[in-house]
Amino acid sequence: MISFNDLNGYRVDLSFEKGNFSIVPQHVLILAQKNHKWLLTNHPKRGIEFPGGKKEVYETIEEAAIRETLEETNVAVYRLEWFAEYVVHDVKPFCKAVFIAEVKDIHTEAVQYETDGAVWLTSKELKSCPNLSFHMKDKGMEVILKKVMIYEERWND
Template structure:
C-alpha cells in the first residue's frame, strides 16, 4: 500500500487490490485511451482531468465508470478494468475506485454535465505539475502510479 499527501494536503492511501479499505467505494476515476491518446475532460472549475464521479443508487462501480465516462466525454467504454483503489482522509474520508478503459467510440453530445467535454491529449503526466490547465486530481501520485500499473499490466492501447 502506498501513502502520500495530495495536492490539497490530505493523506491518501492507495492499493492495487479490491477491498483494501474497510470502506465501500462510492467514487470512480477512469483512465481512458482513445486511438492512442489519453481521453480527458475539461471540468468547468478544476480543469483537465480523467472522467469520474460518484456512483448512483443501485450502480456498481463498473456501471458508474461507464456512465461517467459517457456523460463527461461522450466516450463509449465497455468492461472497464480494475486498476486499484485509493482513500482520501479528511473530514469525510472516501474511497475511489480506479479503472482503465479503451474508448471504442467518441459521441458528440449537446451536454457534458459539469464538464466542457472531451479533450484528447498525448503528453506526459510527469510534465503537468506546474500547469494550471490541469486539475489538482491529476497532479498527485494516484494518476502517476495508476498509469505505471496499466503499463505494467500491458493493457494500455
Template sequence: MFTYTDLNGNGCELSFKKNAFSIEPKHVLVLAKYEGKWLLTDHPKRGYEFPGGKVEKGETIEEAAIREVFEETGATIGSIEWLATYMVQEQMPFTKAVFTAKVEMIDRNHPNVETRGVILMSEEELLANEHLSFYMKDLGMKKILEKVSEREDKWEN
C-alpha cells in the first residue's frame, strides 16, 4: 500500500492488489497508448489528463472505462487490464479503479461534449508538460506511471 496526500490535501491510499479496499470503485481512470503515445484528454477546467469518470448504473467497471475513453477522446479500446485502485479520503471517501489499455483506433471527428478532445503525448512530453490536471502531478500518479513502465513490453504497438 502506497500512502500519499494529493494536491487537494486529501489523504490517499494506492494499491496494486485487487480488492484492497472495502469500498467498491465507482470511478475509473484509463492509461492508454496509441501508436506509442499516451492518450489524454483536454479537460476545459483541469487541463490535460488521462480519460476517466464515473461508473453508470448497470455498467461494469470495465464497461465504464471503455465508455469514458470513447466519450472523452473518440478512442476505441482493443484491450483493457486492471492495474490498481486508489482511495481518496474526502468527506465521503471513494475509490477509483485504474486500468491500462491499448487503443485500436481514434475517431478524429468524434463530437467531444465533456472535453476538448484527444491529446497524444510522448513520454517526454507527458513528464514535462505544464498544463497537466492536478491529479496528474501527484505522487500517486508518479507511482502508477512507474508501475506501467515496469510493464512497458505490453505497450508495444
C-alpha cells in the first residue's frame, strides 16, 4: 500500500490488491488506450483527466465505469479489468476503483453530459500536458501510470 497527501491535502491510501479497504468503492476511474493514445476527457473546470465518476444505486461498479466513460467521452469500453483502488480521507472518506478497459467503439454523434468530450494523448503528450486536472498531478497517479505502462502493448496490438 502507498500513502500520500493529494493536492487538496487529504491523505490517500492506494492499493494494487483488491479488497484491501473496509470502504466499498462507489467511485470509478477508467484507463483505456487506442492506437498508442490514452483516452482522457476535458472537464470544463478541472482540465484534462481520465474519465470517471460515481456509481449509481442501481448499477455495479463495472457498469458505472462503462457508463461514466461513455457519458464523458462518447467512447464505449468493454473488457474491464480491476487494476487498483484508493481511499481518499476527505471529510467523508470514499473509495475509488481503478479499471483498465479496452475501447470498443467511438461514437461520433453522441452527446456529452459533463465534459467537453474525449481527448486522446500519447504517454509523452500526457506527461507534458499543461492543462492537467489536479487529479492527474498527485503521487498516486504517478504510481498508477508507471504500473499501467506494462499494459500498453496489450492495448495496442
